[in-house]
């Protein structure tokens with residue numbers, strides 16, 4: 001277990017280091033997420049009444065798209081010079097590769113969210129302060145499930161032709177339940193204020209997270225080893 | 228049966244309809260230096276990838292020390308140089324080596340990285356990004372990378388490609404010292420003379436079949452060239 005954590009840390013730090021050196025990717029993804037929320041802001045006729053209702057959906061779409069970009073990138077860097085083969089040649093447990101990629105992707109999305117959400121709140125004129133803690137929990141657990149599944153799917157699709165297209169095509173349908181729960185819980189907070197709704201969805205999200213994180217941790221070694 | 232070397236039994240590998248290896252039987256005993264020749268597309272890289280655990284055979288099996296290569300204890304003992312460098316362009320030479328050293332559980336990754344950088348004469352460039360290196364420098368760095376965990380089994384796929392005369396000489400001396408240290412080496416090369424100068428055993432692969440496999444003692448370069456032409460072009 002200690003080795004697993006050490007190698008996870010080594011790979012994660014390596015990824016953070018290389019990502020910080022080519023910051024433009026983070027910048028571009030942020031611009032992309034920003035565009036999504038700005039364009040939707042114009043596309044819908046937002047009124048004080050419908051704004052909270054639409055807002056949570058739009059927010060999750062922005063995160064979904066930018067998160068998917070980040071996930072796909074996380075394995076792209078390993079394809080350069082076939083580093084992924086170099087990684088699989090090391091005695092490192094494959095689960096460490098999965099955990100490192102998962103954590104890296106999670107961190108990436110959280111950074112985007114920290115930058116986007118304040119702008120979003122202003123743009124959509126939302127009152128989130130009273131539920132700030134509960135909102136953060138939903139975001140984090142939603143991100144967790146998204147990345148648990150997304151990291152697995154990215155590892156599958158990185159060896160396929162047309163991977164840029166296949167990742168979203170494979171991943172988005174599988175994420176539908178998570179998005180429904182997360183957007184539902186978000187709108188329970190900022191719109192209806194129905195806390196029963198919130199907690200019932202929260203439970204579903206946690207179940208999703210646990211299932212996909214466990215399954216992916218176990219399955220990952222069969223995916224990175226070439227057939 | 229010996230359990231300490233590399234053993235390959237009836238290994239066949241298909242890529243879709245294309246059969247790259249046909250029932251290859253090969254034993255490389257511990258301490259042997261096996262050099263494999265063969266024309267382009269003969270299946271040499273495929274064979275090496277199977278032996279070092281990067282590919283699975285379609286049928287048959289390959290073992291190192293009697294174990295399948297998917298065991299992490301075996302991977303600890305294996306070093307590979309392939310057509311790809313496995314290096315991160317965005318990391319410096321030193322960071323690349325210490326990253327890999329860390330993954331192999333090497334005691335002091337930084338110090339080992341420095342030592343290896345000196346041995347491939349890249350110490351002055353250790354702070355430069357691997358992505359900015361020339362072809363030959365990249366090759367030298369990937370030699371260092373393969374040796375990071377002081378492996379007992381070393382697989383080299385055309386390791387001389389891109390090396391200048393000076394680096395090639397240094398690398399050949401390094402290979403000889405590995406052989407003296409009783410490391411088990413499999414090397415693919417197209418350079419008959421260099422291969423012969425380090426080999427203890429020689430093999431020739433043609434269209435997925437091992438058509439020649441003998442000790443190198445008594446072999447001269449002229450004889451080898453004759454054998455090669457005979458075996459490959461008949």
Ligand SMILES: Nc1ncnc2c1ncn2[C@@H]1O[C@H](COP(=O)(O)OP(=O)(O)OP(=O)(O)O)[C@@H](O)[C@H]1O
Pocket residue numbers: 242245247265266267268269270271272273274
């Ligand atoms: N990933 C792959 N998918 C499909 N076919 C492949 C793949 N890799 C190799 N092959 C095919 O298998 C055969 C053997 O290839 P291999 O790379 O093992 O040859 P090689 O002996 O190493 O050649 P070279 O001297 O050019 O490096 C070739 O016909 C090649 O086209």
Ligand SMILES: [Mg+2]
Pocket residue numbers: 271272273384
């Ligand atoms: Mg080859």
